[in-house]
Every structure is written in C-alpha cells, then in structure tokens.
Amino acid sequence: MINIIEFINKKSLTLASINAIKESDIIISYNYDFEKVKDLVNQQSEVFFIENIEEDLNINACELALSKSFEGKNVSLISNEYLKFGFNSLIYQIASKYSEKVDIKIYPTVSAINYTSSIVGSPLDDVAIINFANPLIPFSELELKIKNALKSNYILAIHNPLYNEELFNRFKEISLEILAEDTLIASVNIEDNSKEIIKLVDLDTTLKSSFLIVGNKFTYQEDNLMITPRSYMIKNDIISYTREFFEKYLNNESPCGLDYDCDYLPCHKELEACDYCYCPFYPCGESSTGGKWIKDKNVWDCQECIWIHTESADKCIREKFDKIFTEVEDLNLKKEELLRIRRECLFKTK
C-alpha cells in the first residue's frame, strides 16, 4: 500500500496524515521535507532519501515505492504540494506500468493557497492557481492562463513565482497590461511564514517569495492585511434625505451629470457626475472603493469613495438600475440585485 502524504509543513498535516506516517514501514522523502516530519516517524521505519536515488529522481522514487509496496510494505511518499512536483499524478502514471494492483491512498493537506491566505488576511474569492515550476509546460499556455485569469476578475495565485525569471517578467508585463498599477499583491515565503503586501508596479525579482496572491478588482488592504470582500447585505432604514432624493429620481427631477447649481459643489474631489448624489447601494460595507466604517458608530462613511460619481460608473449603473428601480423601497427590497449591479459595474469601470 502506498500513502501519498501531501505536505507543505508539519503544522498543516491532518491527524490522518500523521497516523499514516507513523504506521509506515517505509518513508520515501526529500531530505528537505523529511527534516520537518522526522519526529513523527517510527524508529523502525526504513527511510529513503530521494536525493540519494539515481537520476530521474521522481520517477525512480515512485518505482521504489511501488516495488516496496509489491513486497507487502506500507509505504509513505512525502509529496510536497508547493515545490516543483508533487507525486500525486506521477504515482498513478508509473503504477500503470504493472499488472499487479497497488492500493494508493492520497492524504490531502492544507493547500498552499489556504495556508498562505490565512497568513495574508482573507484574500480569496474565486481563484486561479498556477505553478510556474513545471518546465514541461510551454510559456504560451502559462501566458494564456495568466491573461485569462486576470481579465475575468479571478484572484490569481502563483506557486514558485521566481522559478524562471523570464516567465516572472512576462507575468509582470501581462499583469500591467490588464490590471491597475496599484493592484495589491501578497508575497509569502512558506518556509518562514513571512509576508509582504506590495503593489503590482513594485513587483520585482528581489522578492523572497514562494507563493504570490494577486488581488482582484475588489481587494483592499487594511493594516497589514489583504482582504477581498465576498459581499454581504446590510439592510437599513431609508433616511429621509435619501427617500426625498430617490422620489425626485423616479420623477426625473434629479440631476443628470454634474449639478453646477448645487450649493454643496464640489462635495468630493474629482466629482464627474451627481446622478447618484445619494448612493443606491448605501451602505455597501465594502472598502474596495474607499468607503469605511466610522468606528463604534455603526455608520458607513462614503466620503472617500468617488467611484459612484465617475462618468463611467454612472453610465453603467443607470443602464441597469433604471430597469429594476420602480419605488424607493426597492433600495432595501432589491438589495441583492442592487449589489450585483454594483459588482458588475465596479468590475467594468474600476
């Protein structure tokens, strides 16, 4: 029987993995990984270091695991999830050389993406994960993967970003073509749990990084954390000013474009349109546009959010909002649809 123990570090092993290691007759591992689990290993177990195996290391490590398993041994192969290759696929490919059946069991671990995210804050939403350390994948495929993920608002996570400098530079180039320069990127070194949160434009090869997480259009930084809000709905009373404004809106009596007659102009810097003087999404409770809570008051403050007042956002929202908005109460009753419109327009225009 062969146990494939997925591994990033000792802390991330499950009880099932720990037991499998303890009960193994034979451990096959890179020395590098073995050092981290050796106190879990039974003294009677025989240990083979992959570095000592003749060339074609990974293939021969699988061959060794299979031959020991055919002898009736219980073998554990430590399969590092974030390095160049794990063994998961390879063991099945090599096993299919033989007619004798072997019982292969994969012990999943905390994946690098969950592990690094927990260090970084809460950066995840829908996510695309690429490994740069597979030299058998052509650049053309990896570049397409990068491009398509970034164009569709995925969080993009990259194992071993610095494995190949040329590829790393292409990645930065492509990213700058698609994303804003100040897009947030978290760089984590899984070895020592260190992290840095930087801007895309500052990305360079001096990073000590084993894993990168590129934020999406909604990702923001708070203190030393990177957070991607997954949206939630806050319903609240509609205050009288808002009610008044949206009654006028429904009667086509509210401003269109910049309202030069307004006493409060300029209320924000760089304001382009007053169509949504009161925000139809208020309170969004989501900081990617600059809004924030006034601490301890349960009041959402939009002073720093200019997005709703930009022409592109205004245009996008009008098109969709006017189709569903028929009475002021809709601001609460149709909050779910409204938040979808907000997200769609943010994605298109931010």
Add this chain to the structure above:
Amino acid sequence: MINIIEFINKKSLTLASINAIKESDIIISYNYDFEKVKDLVNQQSEVFFIENIEEDLNINACELALSKSFEGKNVSLISNEYLKFGFNSLIYQIASKYSEKVDIKIYPTVSAINYTSSIVGSPLDDVAIINFANPLIPFSELELKIKNALKSNYILAIHNPLYNEELFNRFKEISLEILAEDTLIASVNIEDNSKEIIKLVDLDTTLKSSFLIVGNKFTYQEDNLMITPRSYMIKNDIISYTREFFEKYLNNESPCGLDYDCDYLPCHKELEACDYCYCPFYPCGESSTGGKWIKDKNVWDCQECIWIHTESADKCIREKFDKIFTEVEDLNLKKEELLRIRRECLFKTK
C-alpha cells in the same frame, strides 16, 4: 480573540484547529457543522448555533463573535469552506466597525479542492476554482470566469454547482461550446464522499454533487480514477528503426502526408499523415492520447494513439519541431523542449 476554523469535515482538521476548538470558551457554528465536531468541544464551552441567531445570520454571528471577544473570551467560529459563505472575509469587514482591536486568527483546513481531488484520483494541474453559491456575484462575471478558464486549459473546479439551476445550465452550455463532449468531469458529494466520473455531455441536474472538477485537455480516466498527467520525462535508448527513420527525416527523405506506397498502410484507423511514422516524443508515458504501458514489460504502446497522425497535429509539430531538431540524439537531448512542443500542439489541436 477569534479563531476562524476553516472546516469541511472532521477528518480534514489539523492539530492546530483541533487544539483551538478545545481551548475555546465559546463556539459559534451552524448546527449542521457542530454535529461533526462536537466531541472535540470542551464541556465548559458555551455554544451558539447560528440558526438561532436573528436574521442576517452571518453578519450577526460575526457581531456575536466580536462582542464575546471584546469581553475577553476565546471564541471559535466554525467557517465552512465549501458552503454558501465562509466567515474569513466577513469577520474582517465587520471587525472594522470597531475601534477596539481584536486578534483574529485563521486556521486553514484541507481545502475542498484538495479533499475532493484525493477522492477522485489525481485530477489537478493549474486550476481555477469558482463558487456558484454567492448570489451577490452577477452571472456575467461567473460566465466570463467559466469561459476564460476553459479556454486556457485550466482544470475548472466548482463549489456548489447546483446552487442555481439556471447558472448550472449556462455552465454546461458554455462548456460544450469550448470543450469536447467527452471531456471528463468528476462530481463529488463531500457529505458522503461519493463520486462519479462522467462525460461533459452527460452532465445534468440530477447529480448529487457539492463539488465538480472539470478535466483539461490532458485528463484521462483509468479504472475509476480521473488523472491529469503533469508530464514527466522518460529518456531511453533510441532504437535502430527510430534512428533510421529520423536520419531520413533530416535528409527530407521521409514521407510527407499519407504514404500510399507504404506496405503497412493502413497501420492505424483514421490515419491522416505519416510524417511522424515514428513518434518524436516516444515514449511520452502519458495516456491522454490513448497510449498505454504494456503491463510488466516497460514498453510504451502507441497503437491506440492516433493524435500524432492527424493533419492538425502534424502541421503544428512540424512548425516547431523542425526548428530545434538537428540530429537524431536530440530526441533525448532535447526531450524537455520536445515535451513542451507536444503539450502546446496537444492543447491547440486535441
């Protein structure tokens, strides 16, 4: 202090998570999840079921966690990774309402993607993961994510595929526009660890599925397992027939297109081109094109692989192969480049 315990099932908890649960004064959890961890919970701990919290369940669960934490309690919030929402982002968003600092620690778990993959075989390579159960994300964004992932050879994984039937149907439609009908899909029900491996064309809403994994161009099925090979390099002696053939190839004496004069024609069904009568990638050791090992003989059998003999593959390979192939020994010396060419052309033409 608030511990966010990422959770899919008890088996997948790490030691760190188990200890955090044990040491909590307060546990906040859906009853559904609590049932699975209750024997880990200290008898003195106070337990709050989220179902019993007044509306805006998740928001109020976070508010409760925060208020208890402000009282000095050690709180654990069980955050189901694969259901509608985990708490990871929300807790940070709600915490930012208050000036008092709270220590939030996220305990990562085996992610649903690693867990389900371990049940299915070894389906992973670069992967895009989408959650269908967030009603606040517009379909337009999800459709773009599906389309772009499938166009760039990602494995596509979907949490809660059947959360919304309309979205599920759109997903199938889009997939059929981009992928072959017989693309492999694994459907896993995390609750009972059951799995099915089906073809894209057979996907329907009767599936009992909490997680789907859509294979890429290279994914194949063996027995009841779904495997995506991540490529590996097998170097071997160049046999005399191969040597002879490629010497002719270098002298432009080998066939171009179908060789009607060949005594062995038709050697394969549906053969379109004989340019690579001997395969420059032999042995690829990778079953996605129909090749397989002859059991116990260490011989790779290409009888069932027609891909190299199709016109589109032939054309793609010629273009790239002729640029790097200068002597017969290159079949081994440039194996890495050759396998990249193989992958690139497979992706383009399969």
